[in-house]
Amino acid sequence: MNxxxxxxxxxxxxxxxxxxxxxxxxxxxxxxxxxxxxKHIGNYENQPIFQLSLTAxxxxxxxxxxxxxxGNVLYSDKEKGTSITRKFLLTTQEIGDNIVTIEVKSKKxxxxxxxxxxxxxxxxxxxxxxxxx
Numbered sequence: 001m002n003x004x005x006x007x008x009x010x011x012x013x014x015x016x017x018x019x020x021x022x023x024x025x026x027x028x029x030x031x032x033x034x035x036x037x038x039k040h041i042g043n044y045e046n047q048p049i050f051q052l053s054l055t056a057x058x059x060x061x062x063x064x065x066x067x068x069x070x071g072n073v074l075y076s077d078k079e080k081g082t083s084i085t086r087k088f089l090l091t092t093q094e095i096g097d098n099i100v101t102i103e104v105k106s107k108k109x110x111x112x113x114x115x116x117x118x119x120x121x122x123x124x125x126x127x128x129x130x131x132x133x
Contacts, residue, residue: 061107
């Protein structure tokens with residue numbers, strides 16, 4: 001008998017808590033299912049190569065735009081699909097130390113995602129002193 005009461009109370013507690021969570025009648029917010037990743041994958045003849053990967057749960061149209069720090073469009077394209085991968089070779093002679101901006105817009109989402117690529121060169125000189133026994 002005691003076990004039946006505990007089971008019944010557990011059931012009522014779960015029912016009450018789940019009812020309270022959706023008492024306002026609003027739908028749960030829809031998660032943005034677009035996954036965007038930009039990464040440096042290496043160099044070709046001392047020029048950096050970047051990879052842009054887009055993954056969406058549903059087929060969507062994306063607008064990919066690369067701009068320099070002056071706002072000049074270096075690349076722009078429309079792509080449709082659920083899984084899109086593009087590689088970009090940036091020539092450092094043309095870009096110099098300017099910042100490159102990658103903007104990805106989805107037709108289904110009003111918000112654009114923006115990534116920046118900064119080039120920084122550091123000369124590191126290290127000197128070590130070790131004691132020899």
